[in-house]
Amino acid sequence: MLVNQQDHLIIAVPKEFNFKENISYMSRSNNECMFEIRDGKVIKAIPVGNEILLVEVSENTEGNLLVRFIEKYTPSSDSVRDMVVHYVRDWFDLDTDLKPYYEMAKRDPLLQQAVSEFYGLRNIGIPDLFEALCWGILGQQINLTYAYTLKRRFVETFGNSIEWEGQSYWIFPEPEYIAKLTVEDLSSLKMTVKKCEYLIGVAQLIADGSLSKAQVLETGNFKEAENMLIKIRGIGPWTANYVLMRCLRFPNAFPIADVGLHNAIKHLTGAEEKPTKEEILKLAAPWENWESYATFYLWRFLY
Incomplete structure (x- = not known):
C-alpha cells in the first residue's frame, strides 16, 4: 500500500517492523550528522537526481511510515516521488521478509534474546x-x-x-x-x-x-x-x-572479524575471552543466509 498526497507519502510496513525500535537504534549517537531525530521523527535531506528533498519520517496511527515533505524541499514530479519511496524502503529495509529469520532466531541460543528484545528492528541501511x-x-x-x-x-x-x-x-x-x-x-x-x-x-x-x-x-x-x-x-x-x-543487502554478508560482534558474543555467553574465528563459525552455522541480520541484532546489545 502506498498513499501518495502532494505534501506526504504513506508507505505500508511489514508486520515485522517496529518504528520505535528503529528510532531507538538510530538515536545511538548524538554526533550523527546525516539525519536528525526530533520528537520521535527522523528528518533527513535526500538527494534525488538533481533535486534535494527534506523529509520527515514518522509513524502514523496505523503503524505505517508517514513521509512528509518539508516546505520548499518537495518533489517536482511523480517520478521523483517514486524515487523517494524507493529510497525510504531501501533505507529501512522494508522489502526483506524477516519471518524466516525470526523462526530461525527464536530457536538459536544466541539470537533468541536479541529477537525478543529488538523485535521489529531493521538493518537500517546506507543506500549510497x-x-x-x-x-x-x-x-x-x-x-x-x-x-x-x-x-x-x-x-x-x-x-x-x-x-x-x-x-x-x-x-x-x-x-x-x-x-x-x-x-x-x-x-x-x-x-x-x-x-x-x-x-x-x-x-x-x-x-x-x-x-x-x-x-x-x-x-x-x-x-x-x-x-x-x-x-x-x-x-x-x-x-x-x-x-x-x-548498502548492498547481501543477507549472508558476515564481518566475522568485527570487534563489536566478538564483544556481543562474549557478553551473551558470559565467556571470559573473546571467541575465536572457529568458535564464531560454529555458533553461526544455523544462521546460514541470515548472517547479516544476526550480526546486526547482536551489535544492538552494545550500541
Missing part, C-alpha cells in the same frame, strides 16, 4: 555506495565514537547542506568532488594519510565509472561481490562485508 564505503573506511581500527567525529568532519568540510528552522541538513560529499582532492586537502580531518588515500581512491573509481552499486549487484553472487570490493585499495574483508551488509 560511496557513503557506505567511506563510512567503512573511516571506521577502520578506531572506536565508534571517533568514527562519528571523523564522518562529521568529512561531511561538514566537503559536503553541502540545506537549512530549515535554523538547522543544517547535510548531503554526503559527491565522489566527483572528492576524486579531485589531494591528501593535503584532507589533512584538517586529522586522520591517517592511508585513510585519506583510500577515500580519494574510492571516489575516483566511482567518479570514472569503474565502480557502482549496480555493477556490484549485477554479480548476483556474494563471493564475487566480496572479491570485487576487496580488490579496491583500502577495502579488506571487514569493510567489504560491512558494505555488502549495510
Whole structure:
C-alpha cells in the first residue's frame, strides 16, 4: 500500500517492523550528522537526481511510515516521488521478509534474546555506495565514537547542506568532488594519510565509472561481490562485508572479524575471552543466509 498526497507519502510496513525500535537504534549517537531525530521523527535531506528533498519520517496511527515533505524541499514530479519511496524502503529495509529469520532466531541460543528484545528492528541501511564505503573506511581500527567525529568532519568540510528552522541538513560529499582532492586537502580531518588515500581512491573509481552499486549487484553472487570490493585499495574483508551488509543487502554478508560482534558474543555467553574465528563459525552455522541480520541484532546489545 502506498498513499501518495502532494505534501506526504504513506508507505505500508511489514508486520515485522517496529518504528520505535528503529528510532531507538538510530538515536545511538548524538554526533550523527546525516539525519536528525526530533520528537520521535527522523528528518533527513535526500538527494534525488538533481533535486534535494527534506523529509520527515514518522509513524502514523496505523503503524505505517508517514513521509512528509518539508516546505520548499518537495518533489517536482511523480517520478521523483517514486524515487523517494524507493529510497525510504531501501533505507529501512522494508522489502526483506524477516519471518524466516525470526523462526530461525527464536530457536538459536544466541539470537533468541536479541529477537525478543529488538523485535521489529531493521538493518537500517546506507543506500549510497560511496557513503557506505567511506563510512567503512573511516571506521577502520578506531572506536565508534571517533568514527562519528571523523564522518562529521568529512561531511561538514566537503559536503553541502540545506537549512530549515535554523538547522543544517547535510548531503554526503559527491565522489566527483572528492576524486579531485589531494591528501593535503584532507589533512584538517586529522586522520591517517592511508585513510585519506583510500577515500580519494574510492571516489575516483566511482567518479570514472569503474565502480557502482549496480555493477556490484549485477554479480548476483556474494563471493564475487566480496572479491570485487576487496580488490579496491583500502577495502579488506571487514569493510567489504560491512558494505555488502549495510548498502548492498547481501543477507549472508558476515564481518566475522568485527570487534563489536566478538564483544556481543562474549557478553551473551558470559565467556571470559573473546571467541575465536572457529568458535564464531560454529555458533553461526544455523544462521546460514541470515548472517547479516544476526550480526546486526547482536551489535544492538552494545550500541
